[in-house]
Amino acid sequence: MKRLLCLAVAAASIPVSAEDRTLEHVLVSVPIHRQESNSVLPVTVITSEELQRSVATTIGETLENRAGLANSSFGPGVGRPVIRGQQGPRAITLQNNTSSADVSSFSPDHAVTVEPLLAKSIEVLRGPSTLLYGGGAIGGIVNVIDNRIPRERIEGIEGAAEYRYDYAPDLNSGVGVLEAGFGNLAFHLSGTSRSTSDLRIPGRAIDEAALAEQEEMMGHDEEHEGEDHEGEEHGEEEINNSKGKIANTDTDTDVITAGFSFHFDEKGSYAGFAVNNLNNKYGIPPGAHEHGHEEEHGEHEGEEHEGEDHEEEEHEGEEHEGEDHEGEEEEEEIVRIDMDQTRYDAMVHLYEPMDSIEVVRGFLTYTDYEHKELEGSEVGTRFKRDTWETRLEVVHNALLGTEGVVGLQAKSDTFEAVGEEGFIPKTDSTELGLFLIEDFHRNEWTYEAGLRGEYVERDPSTNAASNEDFTNWSASLSALWQFDDNWQTGVSLARSARAPSTEELFSNVDAMDPEELVTHAATGIIEVGDPDLDNETSLNADLALQWHSANSWAELSVFYNQFNDYIFLRNSGEEVDETAVYDYLQEDAKFYGVEFESSFHLTDLGPGALALDLRGDAIRGDFKDNGDVPRLPPVRVGARLSWTGDAFGTWVSVLNAGDQDRPGDFETDTDGYTRLDLGADYRFSFAQERELLVFIKWKNITDEEIRLSTSFLRNYAPEAGQSVAAGIRFSF
Known part of the structure; x- marks a missing residue:
């Protein structure tokens, strides 16, 4: 707690300049609030101009240095966002207000299918956003917004073309956007193609000392004392603990999008349609599938490096620097993901259709998703998901002293994992939500109250588990006080609920005895669901203080989140054929933390302005009976000094991340680091x-x-080492 109270500044390499802040972004994710300053919800916005300079190849890496946000990587091909310590099924990613409809929440090796390189802006709602987007948003949402359905009229032809290179991943990336308008019609065409090689890193990929420490914590040394496995089984087996690179981490991604819109009137009303196809191929770093990965967030009982055979293979033998997965043994260790998604979007916005209605927004999305987990040249598992989702939002003007939004959200999907190693039965899911949020304005005060009812049904095609359904209620109260022209403070209280996901309920549910349990090849552990899991609920309190002047701003947030029946994956202590078995369980947990973010205009210097950005965050998570929650970000503090003129800009940033010495049971500590970056444009x-x-x-x-x-x-896989990235973008 002392470290939380001592936090003063923040870590960031992506600034919101004072100039950008004065031109306040109009929110897309929150229909009832037009601008950030009107919302009690903690909101982070990355604008189009910021993205041009700072966007990364994954959404997690793009957001990782903003207050309250972090990255959960699974090698460079996967970067899932972490919001206030929550990830997976509790931090959902949206594409233009509907879910990305991939399977990234099912397992940490599955990539998110949104494409940050094509985004016009990214909005992040921290804290429970379940009133608007359902139980999956119990930790927050990331909404990636592009212009695939043009929201405004376009006169003539406009577009952009970009190329960028990054040395550490050997990234070659090209992006193109072409838009045109003729009268009431507007068209959009965009695409990106990028490839990377094995990621360059300082030192060796595998931290052998940490793995040895982990084995010792789990008592494997005592358990196998006196057994002579070294000479018999491991002496001749070697693993590629590469130096300077992480093997099997190359990627190849292609995305193409086409859409159009028809604009009805001068108020801005429009309707449109778009189609998008994404193909993404990437490798899983060695060791991930051979030894298993750390379990999903909240999974705090042990690690999956249980097999002494695997541990010895990891640490014995020479390093094969520069070898490309040679030999039969190593060929078997290679796991790659081949992902393909086609998405269809329809959207309609009607402005002021009648006197009391400000806007009606409708969204309809169909997504056809599939990825194959390739073990060498063989397909081990094929994940498939077909999803329909619709949203309808009606924003009304002042009515009986209030203004607000009433909405409907419906979602239907079919998920299955097919193949000899498929461990989740085909499951049909239906989700239906109704929500109402109302604003009350009284002088300097703005009050908000909201309610959502949600029904969720999971219907597996198996005799081992029956149809499961859940009814959830979420509610929130908040107040915003503008007590000075430059100062405001807000408090928000929310009760949120989440139904168990498909994998939490039905993983390996068909297994009649231990020998029938199926291993997830890419992660190397056996996951066992529980059809009797109940709803997960949270009580969240958020307190914020904000200061804004003409050219500077600062925001401080403190939050507390109490979870009842928190769902997590726990090491059962059992093994099947030397593979660890993990069970989904429920236990109470709490999270609390602080976030600070600011930008200060220091002085006008020559033809430009000098600015200093300070940011930081800290979070703690504790289980009721089993200690610290693992995989939380450390305390982070940092600063960025920038000079910006009409044409030229330059900056230098420093980020300090502390040691994570509360890693959770059977987890190893993570050393802190100080990162220095600089750039110019x-x-x-x-x-x-x-x-x-x-x-x-x-x-x-x-x-x-x-x-x-x-x-x-x-x-097994550190982040990139020293690198130089450069790019050129032409806009017309």
Whole structure:
């Protein structure tokens, strides 16, 4: 707690400049609030201009240095967002207000299918957002917004083309956007193609000392004392603990999107349709599938490196630097993901259709998702998910002294894991939610009250488990006080509920005896669901203080979240064929923390302005009976000094992350680090609104070894080493 109270500044490499802040972003995720300053919810916005300079290849890496946000990587091909310590099924990712409809919440090796390189902006609601987006948003939402269905009229032809290169991952990335408008019609066409090689890192990929410590904590040394496995089984087996690179981490991604919209009137009403296809191929770092990964967030009882055979294979033998997965033994260790998703979106916005209605927004999405887990050249498991989702929101003007939104959300999906290693039965899910949020304005005060009712049904195609249904209620109360022209404070109280997910209920439910349990190949553990799991509920309190002036701003938030029947994956202590068995269980837990974010205009210097950004966050999580919650971010503090002129800008940032010495039971500590980055960009402006942006960054200048405490592979796959990234973007 002392470290939380001492927190003063924040870690960030992506700023919101004072100039950007004065041109306040109009929120898309929250229909009742037009701007950030009107919302009691903690909101983080990354604008289009920021994304041009700072976007990364995954959504987790793009957000990782903002207050309250972190990245959960599974090698460079996967980066899932972490919101206030919550990830997986509690931190959902949206694409234009409907879910990404992938299977990233099912397992940490599954990538999120949104494409940050094509985003116009990203909005993050921290804290429970269940009133708007359902139980899956019990920790928060990330809404990636693009212009696949043009929201405004377009006159003539406009677009952009970009190329960027990054040394550490050997990234080659190209992005193109073309938009055109003719009268009431507007069209959009965009695409990106990128590839990377095995990620360059400082030192060796596998932290052998941490793994040895973990084995000792789990008592494997005592358990196998006197057994002579070394010479018999492990002496001739070797694993590639590579130096300078992480093997099997290359990626290849292609995305193409086409859409159009028809604009009805001068008020801004429109309707449109878009289709998007994403193909993503990436490798799983060695060791992840061979030894298993750390379990899903909240899984605090042990690690999955139980097999002494595997442990010895990891640590014995020489390192095969630079070898590309040679030999029969190593060929068997290679696991790759081949992902394909086609998404269809329809959208309608009607502004002021009648006197008392401000806007009606409708969304309809169909998503066809599939990915194959390839073990060498063989398909081990095929994950498939077909999803229909619709949202209807009606925002009314002042009515009986209030204004607000009433909405309906419906979702239907079919999920299955097919193949010899399929461990989840085909399951049909139906989710239906009704919500109402009302605003009351009284002088300097704004009050908000909301209610949501939700029905969830999971219907597995198996005789081993019956149909399960859940009814949830969520509610919130909040108040915002503008007690000065530059100061405001807000408090929010929420009760949120989440139904168990498909994998939590039905993983390996068909197994009649232990020998029939199926291993998830990419993660190397056996996961066993429980059809008797109950709803997970949370009570959340959030207190915020905000200061804004013409060119500077600062925000401080403190939060507390008490979970009842928190669902997590626990090491059962049993093994089947030397593979650890994990069970989904429920236990009470609490999370609390503090976040600070700011930008200060220091002075006008020459033809530009000098600004200092300070940010930071800290979070603690405790189970009622089993100690610390694992995989939480450490205390982070940092600063960024920037000078921005009309054409040229430059910046330097420093980020300090403390040791994560509360890793949870049977987990290893994660060392802290200090990361230094700097960059510059220059804009060339031409006639007819044409512009050329050239940018360069020197990242991780000191070549620091960075292992994220939030990562399931922190002992196998560190983050990128020193790197230079550069790019060029032409807009017209």
